[in-house]
Every structure is written in C-alpha cells, then in structure tokens.
C-alpha cells in the first residue's frame with residue numbers, strides 16, 4: 111500500500127530542499143511501499159525487478175511522482191544529471207524530489223572520480239536510494255565531456271570512478287551500460303568491462319542490450335538501429351550469477367518481462383513506460399501482486415500534488431505532459447490528450463483543465479459505445 115499520508119499531504123513537499131545534505135543517509139526511508147520492517151537493501155532488491163529507465167527531459171520529478179502512483183514498488187530513475195552540475199549547480203532544482211518517489215535512483219554522468227565522488231555524497235545526502243553511473247548515453251555532447259557510452263572503452267577509468275563513488279557513501283552504486291560500442295561486437299568486450307568494474311565491489315549492472323555507434327548515429331537512432339542482443343545479457347548473468355543483472359531495451363509486454371526474468375534479475379523499461387504508463391501498473395500487479403488501480407483514481411490521487419505545485423508557481427503542463435498516455439488504447443484517450451495538449455500550457459491553467467480532459471474522455475467514450 112501507498113503511504114497515503116505522504117502522497118496526500120503535500121504541505122511537506124520537499125521541493126528543492128536538502129533535508130539530509132552533508133549528513134549520513136537516514137536508515138531505510140520509506141516512500142511508496144510502506145513496510146517499516148523491510149530493510150532498505152531488501153526493498154531495493156525487490157524494487158529492482160522492475161525499474162523505469164533514466165530518460166532526459168522525461169523522467170523528471172513530476173513524471174516519477176506519477177509513475178509511483180501506478181507502480182508503488184518499482185525502482186524509478188532520475189534523468190541523467192552531470193556530476194559538475196551537481197557539484198556546482200542549483201542542487202535544489204536538480205536533485206529535489208518528493209518522499210513518495212522512493213525508492214528512487216539518481217543517475218550521474220561524468221568521468222572524473224573526485225567530482226563523481228562529491229556528486230555521490232551530495233546525492234546520498236538528498237536521500238537517493240541508489241546512485242547510478244551512465245555508461246550508455248552516446249550523444250556528442252556527452253562524448254565531448256568524456257562520459258556516457260564512450261566509457262565502455264575505458265573500463266579502468268570507470269572502475270576508478272565507481273571506486274571513488276563507493277568510497278563516498280554507503281548508498282549502493284550501480285552502472286548502466288551498453289553491450290558494447292562501435293566495433294566491440296563480442297561478449298568478451300562486455301565481460302572485460304564488467305570484470306574491471308566489479309572488482310571495485312560494484313555488483314549491479316543495468317545493461318541496455320544493444321551496442322551504440324559513437325559516430326554517425328543520433329542518440330535516437332542508437333536506441334533503435336543497433337540490433338538487440340538479449341542473449342549477451344543473459345550470458346553475463348549465467349557466467350557471473352553473483353551479480354545483479356538488469357536488462358533493458360525494447361521490453362514492453364508482460365510476457366516479455368516474464369521471459370526476461372527467467373534469465374536475469376530485473377527489467378528496466380524506458381519508452382513503453384513513458385508512452386503507455388498504465389503498463390507499469392500491469393507489471394506491478396504481475397510482479398508484486400499489487401491490485402490494479404483505476405485510471406481515474408490515479409488522476410484523483412495526482413490532484414493534491416498538482417495543486418500544491420501550481421500554488422508554488424509551476425505550470426500545469428509541466429506535470430500533465432507526463433500523463434498524456436494514461437488512457438492509451440482505451441476509448442476517449444484521444445480526447446483526454448487533446449484537451450490537455452491544447453489547454454494545459456496556459457499560464458493560468460488549473461485542475462479544471464484536467465477535469466475537462468477527463469470529461470472529454472468520458473464523452474468520447476460514451477459516444478464510441
């Protein structure tokens with residue numbers, strides 16, 4: 111069950127505050143699933159069976175809050191935040207999140223061990239349940255900063271980074287990587303990378319099951335063009351069963367997830383989770399036995415959060431852009447999307463816009479019936 115008081119009581123919103131910054135992490139902070147007897151490590155391990163991928167511009171705090179309403183147990187990832195931004199930037203804006211988002215992992219980008227260590231310390235102080243290093247993003251901007259997927263070529267440097275991050279805090283440090291880059295076409299390249307990194311004590315690897323081409327393909331193409339090779343990720347788990355291996359890339363249905371979980375420890379969904387968020391509720395039900403929520407109830411439970419953020423000056427659209435796919439596949443989905451797309455961007459847009467979107471959906475639905 112949700113910690114209803116946490117979700118409904120928006121007066122406490124930890125917006126831009128750093129309740130624990132500079133202090134050691136509190137023990138087992140509970141959001142989402144309220145089970146005070148479950149140790150944080152056990153809870154994280156359970157959560158890891160289903161996670162929502164880090165996605166720039168998409169998995170911001172509002173998106174994560176919404177996803178949490180659908181998937182009370184799953185592990186949610188932030189967008190990638192660069193270590194220099196964490197160290198030198200506006201931490202409240204970059205790192206602030208709501209307690210209901212737990213368990214939530216902060217993804218960092220970087221390749222400078224001391225800076226990553228400092229960013230890890232700061233992230234742990236904010237209460238993140240895991241710190242993840244991005245070794246999978248292939249964009250030019252990222253490569254010029256020498257981080258992301260190009261680090262697949264530099265396992266020793268990644269190992270130094272991870273060692274420094276682990277040293278900086280007691281929060282679990284994990285890696286999200288590809289199966290290779292460019293000409294790295296053999297299992298050996300992935301195995302060598304993982305071997306070097308796991309020697310630091312890091313035991314959790316999220317593997318996007320396709321390689322990345324560092325030249326010539328856009329980041330979007332790099333999520334579509336190189337073929338998926340799930341077998342290579344399964345092999346990693348077979349050969350190193352002591353590791354926690356999470357598979358990512360092209361996973362969408364409940365049947366897909368069931369199949370993957372017979373080979374590895376967890377699945378991570380990206381685009382499907384974003385475009386068809388109710389899939390998260392279905393997977394949550396499948397994996398954890400959580401009752402399926404009613405979509406309209408989910409919207410109702412989002413309301414206090416939306417109103418609290420509007421009262422602080424946030425725009426409605428910044429939250430509702432993440433919910434457009436909630437009714438995907440159902441009659442009325444288009445009307446719901448249309449009203450939100452047309453009206454939520456206005457400066458004075460309030461909850462009444464959402465009510466209109468829900469009414470339009472019901473109208474279209476009735477009309478279709």
Ligand SMILES: Cc1cc2nc3c(=O)[nH]c(=O)nc-3n(C[C@H](O)[C@H](O)[C@H](O)COP(=O)(O)O)c2cc1C
Pocket residue numbers: 163164165166167168189190217244245246247286318333358359360361378379380381382
């Ligand atoms: C819009 C968008 C932004 C992304 N940003 C990140 C990111 O910040 N860090 C990262 O590791 N991967 C990022 N990715 C890649 C996803 O985490 C994931 O690995 C990829 O989409 C494959 O999973 P999928 O097929 O389930 O979408 C992004 C993907 C998308 C679509």
